[in-house]
Amino acid sequence: MKDVFNLALLREIADELHRAHAPFDADAFVARCMDGLDRLELTARAAHIAEAMHAHLPRPFAEAAAVIEAALGPELPADGKIGHAAMRYMPHLAFVQTYGLDDYEAAIRLQAELTKRFTAEFSIRAFLEKYPERTYARMLAWAVDDNAHLRRLASEGTRPRLPWAPRLRAYQHDPRPVLELLELLKDDPVPYVRRSVANNLNDIAKDNPALTIATCRRWAKHAPEGRAWIVRHALRSLVKAGDRDAIRILGGAENPSVRIGRIAIAPQPVVLGDAVRLSFAIESTAPQPQRLLIDYAVHFVKANGGARPKVFKLRALTLQPGEKAVLSAAVSFAAMTTRRHFPGHHRIDALINGEAHPLGGFEVTG
Structure with a gap:
């Protein structure tokens, strides 16, 4: 991914800045960028x-800043597909973050x-830290802006645990200002924005589960499908952790009555770099229909x-009484940056x- 910043792209950026500001020395800029870039x-x-x-x-x-703005290309569609080009x-x-x-x-x-x-979403956090009240007020304005990208920034920029970014400790301690923003966005018409709202709530759940449960319980009442999707996605970490309140909000049966069978795990053994395939059948043994939220845990x-x-x-x-379903999944043991794999059982x-079976x-094996 780092190779997106290569000589060709640097020349494009240089030409854009030169067209916006004739004194900009495009050649000198490219030479300075290329010096040590490959390391x-x-x-x-x-x-x-x-x-x-x-x-x-x-x-x-x-x-x-005026030169950079004048050099910008067209806006992206608000579909969440950023891609390497952007x-x-x-x-x-x-x-902006360093010099602005x-x-x-x-x-x-x-x-x-x-x-x-x-x-x-990353650069704005420095401004939330240095100018918390001023920037929060701007976020409130963006949350009701006509532009979906700005509405999404109001949510994504305030995520307390945004991946690959410094945490916003103030919002981890007290997420109520963030929840006020999310109230403005819970029925946003754009899925790209709603996905950010769900991810923000999921972040909040890791430090403030009770507030997240209360919010999702309220939002779930008479929820249109877009908001119902937010609630399901926002509660995913709590459901994985077996939180009874989260499972109840999503309609999960209390003390589910099921029978597990036809378990298959192959191949045996699994070689590092390959994948293991899992399948099993689940049968409802309750006398009434059961809503089941089914996950699986691998003990790495x-x-x-x-x-x-x-x-x-x-x-x-x-599942209806006596009804069965077959579920399957694959777990990769390929090398990845987010998880290192080791041999063993x-x-x-x-x-x-939430109940383990x-x-x-x-x-x-290696």
Whole structure:
């Protein structure tokens, strides 16, 4: 992914800035960007290019911001499909975050334009930290803006636990201001925005489960489908953890009565780099229909030989008395940046409305 920032793209960025501001030295900018670029990873490359922008754009920041805004391409459609091409604006946002903190209005204006072409969810956090009340007020305004990208930023930018970003400790401690924002967005017409609302609530649930439960219980009453989807997605971590209130909000049966059979786990053993396939049948043994939220947990072996479960979503379904369903999944043991795999015995459980049902295990070999 880091290779998106290559010589060809840097020349494009340089030409755009030169067209917006004739004194901009495109060749010198590209040369400065390329110096040491190949040794850097993705975010470091963006920061390196931002430093080159700072060296070649006019001062003060407001003048540089005006050049960048004039050089911007068209807005993205509000469908959440950002793609590699839009990553060209990562350096622009790094520039704002690094050099624009002391010029609030110019920096906020530029981030509002950049988020329509990539996302300002990372850079805006520095402004929430330095200017919490002022930036929160701007978020409230964006939450009712006609532009879906700005509405989405109001939610995504305030996520307390946004991945790959510093946590917003104030909102972890007291998420009520964030919940006030999300109230404005819970029935947003754009799925791209609603997905962010759900992810924000899921973040809040990790530090403030009771507030999340209360919010989702209220939102679930007479909810249109878009809001019902938010509630389901927002409660996913609590459901994985077996939280009874979350399962109850989603209609899950109390003390589900089921029979598990026809369990298959193959291949045996599994070689590191391959995948294991799991299937099992579930039969309802209750005298009435049951709503079942079905996940599964793989107890991955750690470096020290112990094991830690990771829960994966599987399916939600309603079974009539005596009705059966067959469920299946695959677990990859390919190398990945987010999880390192180790040889050893791995157990698998089915989680039915939070209750664990052992399915067996398998060996992983090197």
